[in-house]
Amino acid sequence: xxxxxxxxxxxxxxxxxxxxxxxxxxxxxxxxxxxxxxxxxxxxxxxxxxxxxxxxxxxxxxxxxxxxxxxxxxxxxxxxxxxxxxxxxxxxxxxxxxxxxxxxxxxxxxxxxxxxxxxxxxxxxxxxxxxxxxxxxxxxxxxxxxxxxxxxxxxxxxxxxxxxxxxxxxxxxxxxxxxxxxxxxxxxxxxxxxxxxxxxxxxxxxxxxxxxxxxxxxxxxxx
Numbered sequence: 001x002x003x004x005x006x007x008x009x010x011x012x013x014x015x016x017x018x019x020x021x022x023x024x025x026x027x028x029x030x031x032x033x034x035x036x037x038x039x040x041x042x043x044x045x046x047x048x049x050x051x052x053x054x055x056x057x058x059x060x061x062x063x064x065x066x067x068x069x070x071x072x073x074x075x076x077x078x079x080x081x082x083x084x085x086x087x088x089x090x091x092x093x094x095x096x097x098x099x100x101x102x103x104x105x106x107x108x109x110x111x112x113x114x115x116x117x118x119x120x121x122x123x124x125x126x127x128x129x130x131x132x133x134x135x136x137x138x139x140x141x142x143x144x145x146x147x148x149x150x151x152x153x154x155x156x157x158x159x160x161x162x163x164x165x166x167x168x169x170x171x172x173x174x175x176x177x178x179x180x181x182x183x184x185x186x187x188x189x190x191x192x193x194x195x196x197x198x199x200x201x202x203x204x205x206x207x208x209x210x211x212x213x214x215x216x217x218x219x220x221x222x223x
Contacts, residue, residue, distance in 0.1 A: 043081040045105045046218070049095065049135075050113030050149070053184065054086025056207065058196050063204045068211035069218075078222055080108070091117045092131035099135060103142050109221060110139045111214065113149035113184060119165045120153065129168045136176050145221055148173050149184040149214075154199070181217050184210060 048054045048066040056064025066084040073080050083105050087094065095114045102110070112135060118128040132148075139146050150169035153162050166182075173180035185202065187209055188194040194206030202210055 041081050043079045044108035045083050046080050046109045046111065047083045047085055047102050047105050047107040047144075048111045048113065049098075049102050050086045050111070051090040051117055052086065052088035052201060053116070053210075054084060054111075054113050055088050056084075056086070057088045057201050058198075059204055059207060063207055065202075065207045065211040065214060068208060069214055072211060072215050080222060083107070086113070089117060090114060091121065091123065092128050092135070095135055096131055099138055103138065106142070107139070107144045109147065109218065110144045111147045111149055111218075112136065112139070113151075115165075115168065116151040116153075119151065119157070125164055125168055129172065132168070132172055133176075136172065136178065140176065145179070146176070147179045147181065147214075147217060147221070150180060150182045151185075152183055152189065179217060179221065181213065184213070186213060 046069070048069070054064065054066060056067065061067075064084060064086070066082050066086070070082040073082065085098065085102055085105075087098070090098070092114050112132070114135075115128050115132060118131075136146050136148070148169055150166060153165055155162075157165075169180060169182070172178065183189070185206070188202050188206040191206075194202055194209060196203050
């Protein structure tokens with residue numbers, strides 16, 4: 001009997017060995033902290049508001065005159081950001097439609113380069129002038145300084161019409177007391193070495209000359 005009790009006790013003790021550890025529950029991976037949003041660029045904006053010449057039609061990325069202008073400003077440690085709002089083919093009417101986009105940038109300076117396509121398409125000069133005036137008033141009303149980039153037309157449009165077309169920019173500059181670039185393609189237009197084959201758009205070398213003209217014009221305003 002005693003022997004039986006001892007065996008039973010031994011069996012009981014063996015069955016009550018070290019308790020099994022509970023299975024470890026897998027832990028959820030700790031999510032990485034989200035990257036902080038990029039800091040807003042607090043530099044005042046120079047908005048280049050124009051057509052294909054501003055957009056850099058036919059040029060590689062980084063070769064448009066607004067791109068070159070940003071590079072030039074950075075080299076000179078002049079703290080402005082350049083916003084390229086050029087759209088190929090735009091007329092002044094198209095510019096009016098895009099005006100809220102430009103105003104949303106809260107520009108300090110606007111380089112207004114529109115009207116060339118109006119002239120090429122034979123849009124009445126009175127309409128071109130009225131559209132440009134409306135844009136100028138909107139930009140000035142928002143506190144921006146406006147630089148008006150004048151354009152011209154190919155000789156086949158006739159001297160009389162070309163003269164009236166160029167006068168649109170001069171008259172607006174006087175009326176609104178604007179800084180005027182009489183001809184944005186000065187020294188570029190009509191010079192094959194600076195123009196693309198279409199004879200309308202500057203090539204990479206021509207864009208550098210345009211940027212130099214824009215930089216000379218803007219420098220007094222940025223000080």
